[in-house]
Amino acid sequence: MNKKEMEPSREGVSPPVPRPVKLQAEGISMRFDDLAVLEGISFSLAEREFLCLLGPSGCGKSTLLRILSGLLLPVSGRVLLDGEEITGRTGKVSYMHQRDLLLPWKTVLDNVAVPLVLKGYGWKEAREKARAHLEAFGLKGFEAYYPSQLSGGMRQRVALLRTYLYRNDVMLLDEPFGALDAITRERLQEWLLGVVERLSTSVLLVTHDVDEAILLADRILVLSPRPGRVVAAHPVPFPRPRTREHLLTTDYLSLKANILEELRTWSR
Known part of the structure; x- marks a missing residue:
């Protein structure tokens, strides 16, 4: 049997169907007086996707969530939910603050x-x-x-x-485990993994913890220091259901090293 015969047939196999976009940010910029906080932020969150925004402290992550939730109006740009503009409209998505x-x-x-x-x-x-x-x-x-x-x-x-x-179809989470001790934080991360598997919801989580982002996310967006801009995007190559054993692989070490290097480069 030759190599071609050993390969599985792909006849009749369709490529994966992309998930519809649930939430979309288009060109979001924000300033407070003379302080530029966000600059040209654009990204999308798909249905049932777990997306992490990762960046250094002070890069505008929390400000971005407040804009997405309708609590703040951006200087420019817009927010769309299921294709409908919701910029400045509250009650369209769920938003969990850093404090409970x-x-x-x-x-x-x-x-x-x-x-x-x-x-x-x-x-x-x-x-x-x-x-x-x-x-x-x-x-x-x-x-x-x-x-x-x-x-x-x-x-x-x-x-x-x-x-x-x-609002159970889109949840915005602003560092929900940031104030917890290390052991409780790990337990809550693992618990959230299980909960998300059972819920038909799209999650956008803000964090500055690289390990947390890789453990939880389907995709990671890296933000630059203020003014925050999307400087890199990384799909997380681990299947679900996911466990901490995935954080012991060479794929994990390589992804973490790449993200840390990007954070160092943009922080110089």
Whole structure:
């Protein structure tokens, strides 16, 4: 048998169908007085894609999320959701801040139900809908707890579920694990991997942690120091479901080295 005969036949095999674009940034620039923060940011987030924005502190990552969520108007550029312009319009995507922003006087269940009430549901129906998601987010049995009774990791789970229920097709996460200790952070990263596998949602996560980006993302965009610009894009070559064992491979070491070199180069 020759080499050609050994190769699998590709007759009738169609190439992978690209996922439709869910969220798109076109030429986003931002200034605060004389300070240029973002410059010409353009990228897209596909349906069910996990995209990480990676860059040094102060490069405008959080500002970009606020623009994408409609909380800030850019100096120039626009934001589109499913092809419709949503620049400056809030309530179109979910946005989780760096801090969990839980209401200390409300229980876990009521904190989670808040976004549903804001959508127009009554409290009874909102609680019922929220309760149905508690187990998937590791919160079953904690319904009656108050935020002060929870660990940092549990508070972040509550905040993530609240974000998901507000708008479950696009989630913008601003360094959700940045304030946690190393062990809790690793546990939450692994938990998020499992949750995302079960949810039909598109996720855009901001981080400055290269390991976190490679572990979680389907694709990584590298931003330059301020003013932030997209200077590189990297598909992550690891299949899903994904584990930390992927971070022990030569592919991982090569990708991490390339990203770190890009960050060093643009920071000079």
